[in-house]
Amino acid sequence: MVKVKKCSFCGYDIPIGRGVMMIRNDGRILTFCSNKCRKTMVVHKKKARRTRWTAHYGKQ
Ligand SMILES: [Zn+2]
Known part of the structure; x- marks a missing residue:
């Protein structure tokens, strides 16, 4: 089972079979569902809680 x-x-x-994996300099493995998510976090350094289209938006 996957x-x-x-x-x-x-x-x-x-x-399954989708997504982008990235290993940060500190060894943490990040997985993203799309390049959009990867770019938003890595390039634009946005917070998920402040980004309207994420599941974390508005949560503490
Ligand atoms: Zn995502």
């Missing part, structure tokens, strides 16, 4: 991963940014499930 475990469904969640996107490190938006928090939604990543479909």
